[in-house]
Amino acid sequence: MFCAMYIISLGFAAINYNSWGLNDYSSLTFSIVFGGAIIFILIEFICKFVIYHFRFRRVINKIKHKRVNKIVLNKYVTIFIIVLNLFTIILWYKALKNSGLGFSSFSDMMQNYRATTSYSLDSQDIIPGYLQQLAKLLTVCGYFYSFALFFNLANKTIKKADYYLCIPNIVIYIIYSILDSNRLNLLGLVGAFVIYYFAIKNVSQQHSNSVKSLFKLIVSFVIVLFVFYGIRLIVGRTGSEDTDFISYISMYVGAPVKLLDMFIKQPVSDFTVWGKETFVSINSLLRKMGFDIPKYLMHKEFRIYNGISLGNVYSAYRSWYSDFGLIGVFSLQSIFSIFYTCYYYILKKKGILNHQFAFLLYGYFSLALFLHPIEDWFYSMFVSVGTLTFIIIFAIIYKIAIKDEIYIGEKND
Incomplete structure (x- = not known):
């Protein structure tokens, strides 16, 4: 997924090769982007080799004979969760209406909310x-019920009840993301969809049609892009009202390629706070613990090239380079790569279908993989105490919302 997302980003940037002046792309920026990809691929190869040849071999041989084929949800717990999440959404909407931001329409309300939450310290x-x-429960339920739905769907053990129990929670999470003016949540959820469905499908079916799967993946991604474009005005991006689909998507997905180069050539760095852009959550925690760390905005500066507004998304490399330089970029990328490749290959060798909770979390953490060409989520969001809270909530929901797990050869009564 990491390489695929960068290929897509580079492809959209290539569409604007002349208008964005990519012919003068700096060698340093190219080294960062290309070097980051090489690091990820090399570490993936090394981790895969080590895990497959030196570890877990005995464990692997013991678990191949049995695997889970269906997740049976507890309908009473799930119905209660749906009601609770609906109640949360209603209260969230009322809080927005009573916020005193001033608005004449829903779009205006979301624009004011986004402007206040993104560009104000108060x-x-x-x-x-x-x-x-x-809202953390909304997020967890969005991922958990997506996992349960696609798990049964990929294993061809889906029933109507699964749709009735899972889809409401997924839709509620989507509504929450819109009310929070955060479309990146939707991109992350779609990334989890892809991982859950195709990984489980490839494991559960010995003869999978890779071409057909790739076609489904491409179609799904195109649909997501249209939805992403379509809801831009709803979530407060009113400045893009007259922007066509190709221009808007290429700016959002491809512009980080150019913006990173512009930052490398004209850096705007602030070294008064250690890891200011990279370790946002850690700095917030240290501030609450009494350390002298001033509050600061997470959002980066907007940039314009030849009169063309390119936005303010620079890829994950921007934050790492700004805080720690070139050595920091390659060091942080190495840690990032080790975490995701080791996590995946250990999970795969121990049996994805027999370690559903670990795989559920992997889908959630895959958000950082999916968004790497846009911005850093691994160090700024996931390296935090808040992540431990999410893991605990995931564990609780996983425990109480699953009634039973049906193994191959067993019948679901």
């Missing part, structure tokens, strides 16, 4: 703290 009072905590 935005924490718009949404009450208890709602922000309940």
Whole structure:
């Protein structure tokens, strides 16, 4: 997925090769992008070799004979969760309406909300703290019920009840993402869809049609791009009202290629705070613990090239280079690569279908893989105490929402 997303990003950038002046792309920026890809591929090869040849071999031989084929959901727990999540969504919407931001339409409300939460240090009072905590349950349920749905779908053990129980929670999470003016949540969820479905399908079916799977993946991605473009005005991106589909998507997906180069040539770095852009969550925690770390905005500067607004998404490399230089980029990329490749290959060798909880979490953490060409989520979001909270909520929901697991050869009564 990492390489695929960068290929897509580079492809959209190539469409604007002349208008964005990519002919003067710096060798340093090229070294960072190309070097990051080489690091990821090399580490993947090494981790795969080590895991396949030196570890877990005995464990692997013991688990091949039995695997889970269907997840049976607890309908009563799930119905309660749906009601609770709907209640949270209603309260969230009321909090937005009563925020005093001023609006004449839903789109205006979301634009004002986005402007306040993104570009103000005093935005924490718009949404009450208890709602922000309940929103974590919305996120967990969005991923958990996506996992349960695609697990059964890929194994061809899906029933109508699975759709009725899973889809409401997925839709609620999508609505929450819109009300939070955060479309990256939707991209992350789609990335999890892809991982859950195709990984399970490839494991559960010995003779999978890779060409057909690739076609489905491409079609799904195109649909997501159209949805991403279509809801831009709803979530407050009113400045792009007259922008056509190709221009808008190429700017959002491909512009980081140019913006990273512009930053390398004209850096805007602030070394007054250690790891300011990379370790946002860690710095927030240290601030709460009493360390003298000032509050600061996470959002980066907007840039224009030849009168063309390119936005402010620079890829994950921008934050790492800004805080730690070239050595930091390659070091952080190495740690990033080790985490994801070791996680995946250990999970694969121990049996994805027999370690559903670990695979569920992998789909959630894959957000950082999916968004790497846009921005860093691994160090800024996932390296935090908040991630431990999410893991605990995932564990609780996984425990109470699953009624049973049916193994191959067993019947679902």
